[in-house]
Amino acid sequence: LGIGTNREAGSDPGPAICTFLTDFGLASPYVAAVKGVLLSVCPEARLVDLSHDVPPQDIAYASEFLAACVPYYPLGCLHVVVVDPGVGTERAILYAEIGGQRLLAPDNGVLSRLADEHGPVTVVRTLTNPRHWRPTISATFHGRDIFAPVAGHLLNGLNPADLGPLATDWLRRPRPEVTPQDDGIRCVVAFVDHFGNLITSLPANMIPETAQLEIDGQQVECHPVRTYGEAAPGELVRLISSDGRLELAVVQGNAAERLGATVGSVVHLRHQTPD
């Protein structure tokens, strides 16, 4: 899809760009504390919020989110991902290099979609060396006490090998379903965006030219268009999403609400037979 075309191999990411993806919300002080710790370690860090509005503990959502934006960043950027229902338990924390991007994330599968779509995965390490952590670790806030100071030290040039050993195994989530069938193809809603658009798991090159759609068993009429403005406000349309998958949308409206669909809803495209 041309991702990375604007980047030159070996280009300098500039002074210490570090992004964040969390489910902390912006109304609580957690994001602000994380940034404070990071800036205390690396005052030159340049912070970019990917989002802090991941639904609480929604690993699948965060995994789709990373795949949709991380590949566009300059090579070598550091991305800190704290969607971490297992905080304080035995789950590991990973340092990974995927498609030239660097990430810190809990070992809960959140990196799966990025690795699936925008690999290769070249390095995965497990954070075991507490030397670069804060001296006291809250059992409920590793974002502040482990992720943030480690990120700061990485931005300062710390060798990732100092963080801990290479991981022999790490959690991968299964890809969202795409199943060819006798009478067509089955996929699922993989992501619902802010506008209520439904982004499915079906890659653009697998979309049949004509097909009858069912969502969770309900037949729906939706015209294929190239972009929203080609249909009237309120009309249900299908098109190719900005990351190259089948998308269902209501023009200037909310398809998720209209169809009662959500992540995991089954989308069935049946071949249309001429009568």
Place this chain on the structure above:
Amino acid sequence: LGIGTNREAGSDPGPAICTFLTDFGLASPYVAAVKGVLLSVCPEARLVDLSHDVPPQDIAYASEFLAACVPYYPLGCLHVVVVDPGVGTERAILYAEIGGQRLLAPDNGVLSRLADEHGPVTVVRTLTNPRHWRPTISATFHGRDIFAPVAGHLLNGLNPADLGPLATDWLRRPRPEVTPQDDGIRCVVAFVDHFGNLITSLPANMIPETAQLEIDGQQVECHPVRTYGEAAPGELVRLISSDGRLELAVVQGNAAERLGATVGSVVHLRHQTPD
């Protein structure tokens, strides 16, 4: 109103400040992708979010928003505006210089209020040269594929003349209504802020000293005050807004909810006649 007083003509805006105004929301990955592309082109860019919470496709809201904040930025800052229901259609994308600020925006009228209030408009160009766009253009995400790389190149010093020809015409929205009448003056609610305060279209110097107010035909009692703290919590007051217009507010409350008013609601100020 003293805007710009703190800026010196010819002052350096510092290293590459670029602001964003979109309706993408922060829960979706679109803002994050736009920033990634921009930073890949110009790693030194310094990003400022004006807002990503413009109501979906609400051009009038975005237009008021720009007029209320863009003039306060250092001269020469670049402002990227992506509230764009016509994305992927024949609508043009504009580069404009208004009151010393630089903007990229769809040609849908979103720059009208800034041009009305804080001009002059000195340059308007139409983006036709794809040389600085991403090589593949999604029909639904020009923010990522056109606006972001073009912004990055402008921050890197690209001559705006390279973007495309001077525009001979561009869309202007009518100013929100202000109509003198035999028995007073009519205006409309032009903006509803986060607190539910109603900012009208009536400039401070046209506010009658005493007047009876009607909102959408309903008579309302509201005392003139200088600031919220001059009345009791819960009281409906009228005052001069921070951008110099008639404002209706409920002290520590929500005037929009109290009055059932919204953008476009008609505010009628009738001269009070002594009995």
Place this chain on the structure above:
Amino acid sequence: LGIGTNREAGSDPGPAICTFLTDFGLASPYVAAVKGVLLSVCPEARLVDLSHDVPPQDIAYASEFLAACVPYYPLGCLHVVVVDPGVGTERAILYAEIGGQRLLAPDNGVLSRLADEHGPVTVVRTLTNPRHWRPTISATFHGRDIFAPVAGHLLNGLNPADLGPLATDWLRRPRPEVTPQDDGIRCVVAFVDHFGNLITSLPANMIPETAQLEIDGQQVECHPVRTYGEAAPGELVRLISSDGRLELAVVQGNAAERLGATVGSVVHLRHQTPD
């Protein structure tokens, strides 16, 4: 609690870090205007949002928020706090130095919790010298017209003594209640976070090992755990919060909703007597 351990005394906070805490929301243009004014005075400023989602006019919330994150910032950072129901009235604006951090805030008690927990308070000045304000001051928007330009000048190196005289007195809010009782200890919910977790006023070292809990007079069962992942989803637990206080939480759920509790709710821990 180890705050500040990653900071070295006298470390350079880097180029001009300035944070913001407001109740302006991000949908309105007020935050954007404040940043524009500040950048016009100090184009090199590096802006960090603590939050703009403080509930409107909620001074207690903002006070807890500051205490939970400001101490983690590099020494000498400037924090601009605009939660200011008294804007435009006789209330003063303060410049304060607390625990090595610098702050601008209205004199309404919002600095109390930071001063209580992370002092000492070494300097408090009242802003009286309008020389560094904008030339026209809106009665309703001191954030833009006073706080922002003063912050910019402080970042540029202005001596705080130029802002106004040392304050002889300033508003302090009482600490959230912690009351030992014959049969146990009483505290209150001091903060409700984004996840609905209830952070109480009771310091960790005062939590009895075993106790029966009542919230607003209702007895509740909740197991002590070290972190959320130690109990099943949906279970009510108590643990030590990330800032070292008694916290009540529902694993992957919302304790505030479950218990109908909010800031100020009384939490009573009764000694358990063996039967």
